Amino acid sequence: MQKIDSNNNFYMAFYDDRFKINRVVVAFIDRLEKEKNTLNALFPMVLIRGNNKYKDMKEINRVLDNMYGASLSIDVDKKGDLQTITFSISFLNDRFAGEQLYEKSLQFLHDIIYGPIEYGGGFKEEVIEQEKNNLKQEIEGRINDKVQYAIDRCIEIMFEGQNYALYEKGNADDLKTITKDKLFLQYKEVVEKKPMYVMIYGDYNEEYAISKALEVFGQNQREDIKNDFSINFPFAGTRYITEEMEVNQGKISIGIRTNVDTRSTDYYKLLLLNGVLGASPKSKLFENVREKASLCYYAFSRVDRFKSVMVISSGIEIENYEKALNLILQQLEDIKKGVITTVEYESAINYYKTALMAIYDSPRDLLGFYLNQALVGEMLEPKEIFEMLKDVNVSDVKEIANRFEVDTVYFLRNRGAM
Template sequence: MFLTTKLAEGVHLHIRQTTQFKTVNFSIKWRAPLNQETAAQRAVLSNVLQHSNGKFKKSAEFRSYLDDLFGTVLYFDASKRGSEHTVLLNVETVNDQYLAHNKVFNEVLDLIHTAIFNPNFENGQFVPSIVEREKEMILHRIQSIFDDKTRYAQYRLNQIIRPNHPASISASGTLETVEQVTPESLTKAYESMINEDRIDIYVVGDIDVEAVQKKLTESLPFKDRTPKQPEQTTNESKPEREYTKEQQEMKQGKLHIGFSTPVRFGDEDYPKMQIFNGVFGGYAHSKLFMNVRERESLAYYASSSYNSMYGLVFVVSGIEPSNEKKATDVIYEQLEAIKNGEITDLELAQTKAMLINQLKESLDLARGQIEIFDQYKNLNEPFSVDTWNERWQNVTKEDVQKMAEQVKLEAVYFLCGKEA
């Protein structure tokens, strides 16, 4: 799917030559071990790099230049996956083949070089006023979680179910760790990212592979590095209590339940767990939606998700506070039904169809191809739609039943109004 070459120790370039798109897409990912302090530094750093650099000191100048490059899109962001924190740079630009003067590609490469290697420094470090401005943006982003009750409930459940664990660490850090960011600390974080992070560079488009390899080697002069490895969490932290109820000024209740499973991404049973989640609550045909919401009318919404990096299954639902016990009971009933093998042929077939359709839809986008390859490349096998379709098709009702038997309740979190 992608042709991979090593540009330097710890730095890899992945190119997919395809006539599928009229644009060329770049994605550069810097990865380091995830923790609260560095997450805050790197989240602020992604914002600072996004809005100015040594050539374009003001955000308006930067945006104007991108518009001149036929609407080229360039943005930095911060995210996490498993025990790693990622700063990413995504760029999408028109392919020179569709232009008269055929220069945009090289200009975009120069701009990527500028955005990465020529930061907006003042006296050898980031400009204090810009750092403070972008800190405020990250603080607002974190604060917004407290205003969105569904996100807040999931945030609290993560804290309860896996305290002091990557699962409960935000990619943006905390209000406290963001406040501690200074121009000096941010400059050190930038230097560490450029010189020490593991880096993956992706390019997708109708391009000359050898020419792009040569140009990127010149444009992105990353040096050899020995990336730091995330600490292996051998003992999973456990919730201090199984049930937590909190009250705020609100009307709709948020019932969030966390389960654990020993099955992780890359395990032999991983496709079976994906099918289990689809049957349980992953889609509109799933048991949670059809029974908690449709049959019993106990929830405004009810669904499940499977975080394969942490081995966690979450159920989220919005309910009337008076329906808490009944809704909880019906949710547990759906899990028990799967454990008892009560799975219809239609539920199984629809789940398999949804999984393959989601995968194909993702591959219709250049960004989707990058993200899927970026994740699945760690399995050390060639990725193909046919391979995963076959794995899903081979999953039986008995397989799903066995997955359900391994799912264990960890904690329940209920957020509701003060009158409840």
């Protein structure tokens, strides 16, 4: 890997000759804030609809087809108190194309991102309204995935009034107040002033790859924006929240303050704890709550490194709420006492070995992994993280568990049930 940091422009190149398809990612980082999050979700959707160089999606697709079926994608995500706006292009390696597709892909991606500025024309009102409607449908469609909806509601309640509670794609009501000028100003603010990460993956000399990317995207001065990894309001005891909706299956989501500095080596202890509790195939939640007690349809846990939060999620029969919740929380108590079997520990280790090694099989996953690493402030490889995990013992896991505070227990149930 080779990298260059200059004026909050971060260039990273990763040489790998195993794949025919190479990938370039350009990511901008902004603060996750109300109203601005909706603008930041909308403008990438408008950008890929065309500009004064590429008139519309038909012309964009024609260019991609002429680049041997290259693919263009956008993504907006939440990383703690940050919002990432990502543009990606995947394309055939130059060796197989017989031409310099890498340099063409860099310029094409630049023209998609900066076209409305460099070629004039701004944004089209008609396109904005169409993409507003598409984004509105996506936001309102969140409710259709009840598992994720219950997790999101748990986080929204747990972090009420905090930026971390916001949805990365914004709010449907905010769309009503977005004008063409307002959207264009926010777009310019992001692509010209916010931190930029340009990440290149493929069969290229790393110095050459970065030098060509620098020629296209430059290194103008940008803002310094950092994530706040900690929870900055006091714990006030566990809250129990129940909401009703037309559901056939109850959803439990439990938000936990881990009180772990996830930029330290304690993060790897937390990660292994997560494997023991609810991530691995032989985890406590799966084996004891689902398989042995038959009290849930699924149960898992996950950790957000960018905010030191763990969430436990489970789907249950509504009448089993008390039994299921008590047994779920009992699994945490057992870990706090150091009650961890060899099978649970080894299953967690093997789970992460498989998951981390699988990252190497996908350029998309690798660049996503390294972007997260860069935002955390470390650049370990997946295999190095696995070595860190192997050094974690049961006593380490027990110590981390005893820092936990169960903040919010959210239950989504059917109307009129119980």
